[in-house]
Amino acid sequence: MTDTPDHSPDRTPDHTLDETLPPPELTTDLERAAWERLGTVLDPEIRRPVTELGMVASITEDPASGHLTIGVRLTIAGCPMRDTITDDVTRALEGLPGCSGAEVVMAVMTAEQRAALKGMLTEGRPANQFGEGTLARVYAVASGKGGVGKSTVTANLAAALAERGLAVGLIDADIHGFSIPGLLGTAARPTRVDEMILPPVAHGVKVVSIGMFLDADRPVAWRGPMLHRALEQFVTDVYWGDLDVLLVDLPPGTGDIAISAAQLLPTSELLIVTTPQQAAAQVAARAGELSGQTGQQVAGVVENMAAMTLPDGTVLDLFGSGGGQIVADRLTERLDSTVPLLGSVPLDQELRQDGDGGTPVVLEHPGSAAGTELRRIAESLAVRPRGLSGLKLPVTPRD
Template sequence: MTAAGREPLEEAVRAAVGAVVDPELRQPISTMDMLREIRVDEDATAHVGIALTVIGCPMSDRIAADVDAAARAVPGIRDAEVALTVMNPDERMALVERLRGSRASHTVGFGAGSRTRVIAVTSGKGGVGKSTVTANLAVALARRGLRVGLVDLDVHGFSIPGLMGLVDDAGRAPHPTRIDDMILPPVAYDVKTISIGMFLREQDAGRAVAWRGPLLHRTVQQFLTDVHFGDLDVLLLDMPPGTGDIAITVGQLLPNAGVLVVTTPQPAAVDVAVRSGQVARQTGQSVIGVVENMAPLTMPDGTVLDLFGTGGGARAARALSHEGDEVALLGSIPLSPALRAAGDAGTPIVAADPEDPAAVQLTALAAALAPRRRGAVNLGSTGLSPSDQTPSAR
């Protein structure tokens, strides 16, 4: 093959390889200056050079495989060889600056003026299924074609990595990749997710996190400033139980956030949930609705199992409503063994069993809360394939 005959092939390989999407940043690698030498030799073998962002990138095998497949798919290419190198410090710094855009480092990117809808999911009381609701809501929103981020702020009782399938057999969550001072969140079910469980050392993975106010404040701040979520439509915050340090910090950093209150029908849970909504209002946030979890379950024989009572969600909504600011009950999620089992397996029910009654209610909740995606025409289901639903972390 002559040099002149190889030039069109090299351009075709460059275009094909450049369209490969980075698994974490979700951008074509051509836009990230990762492409290096691309050459086609006499026997139609494509030689492709790729510069990874960091040394020891855990997603290097996947990137190399995707690049190899893209090069081999070009008509006229008989074979491909991929060579991986690493960006130098100046190249990494330039990439970080380009990713941040006009936002300065260590600043909150979701404050006033942001086009991202921020929803803090709170309960006041632990054990009402708040994290399960949050994880499934995130996945349901992503399945509508929205760009979704999820921050696990329940530092002392984090469970989001497990619920999202972001743990190995030993229960360890992946460590996020850092590009200089920028943190890349792992992705599961098309949701960019971050949790304190991803930063614990291996030997500390099963230990409790015993932190006081200043450390908690710093963690929340770092999650909201140094984690690169990109351009999101929705950012969900899984809040801890109670009305302590983290609730106050989030109110200070994100006064524009809307608060979604989760309760069970039980009066004790309702009373505490209402208090969490009241505290949110004190920090300037708005209560956007109430979700009732563990609502009565209709049994196969038609009888109703009301393990935690009935009507708690409606009572919470009424208690949080006042003239000119009515709070609606946005969903009532029935008791569901499948919902529990799916959470234990790290496969959110809205993806694992969309026809389950709990999944139907969670999907309807997502429809009620979903903002219109910028530039999108249709907010219908994206029809995720099994490969799209596989958690990835680099």
């Protein structure tokens, strides 16, 4: 894809949005009405109105026909959301009284315009917006061993929370074994605005994964410092906006990433995923006990691959039973605080099929056994209050 000419008015470059990305000059009632309609179009990655972001460069009416030409500035020439933005702008103008049709003409922001946009988005925000004082709920999803369905649980909880209307972000921190893009059915790559990264959105969830930056099936052979730096970039260089919930899919065990996550996300709470099998439960409990060293709270335990009910009513405990409660009880005892069993997700063929298809079961088959339980768990996480006790508010007393 090649750059198209910038159709914005000629101005002296400046690093303020008002000067560098001015609103278009509107001279007719139809142009003003179109501007109002375009205020409902959200940038697919930033999730804010394109009019607010200075992306609408011009709105021009042909008085003879009522046809509109909309000039839109993209952040980069190869913007992966180009077609989505075109469709959303066109759809927003459908049925506009007096408009016989609309054409979208794409332009590309200059370096100065991108700097102005970045400045507007990051102004007043700390480099790590999930540090002490954040109002976002941060859940780090952990397991003692691989193969327990931790990533599947994470992806479904994220989708279920987003469906409830919450602003949700998801970091795939399992650098060596990333699987979140496939589970959410996205092959999109993040957009870079200078050093700022705009994450793709899948099923209403802002998501970033090392798999989005690599060629397909390319292995990642990194040691501790590189792993820490990757997670740090996901936390600080990605524009997350104002999130209600951030989920972090940790790799199995208690290695470098788990420790780095606790350092970079000091308010994060652990969600421990296990299977009913007692051997798996014992290993999972160790992941939870790490919180005693990192100072994290454990929000609860999710038991996956629990008993399934067959069509004839027979209950099949393929992986045994009771593992989730064992983990919850052990952590309650070791950590001297109540750790609840949040739920038991049964073995469900639809959960596996939907994961392979890239659509979470909570969306594709919400009434299934697994979908119902995962939605219930998400609801319990959504209503947990985020206390303001001890937080510093941005106010200064006056004499």
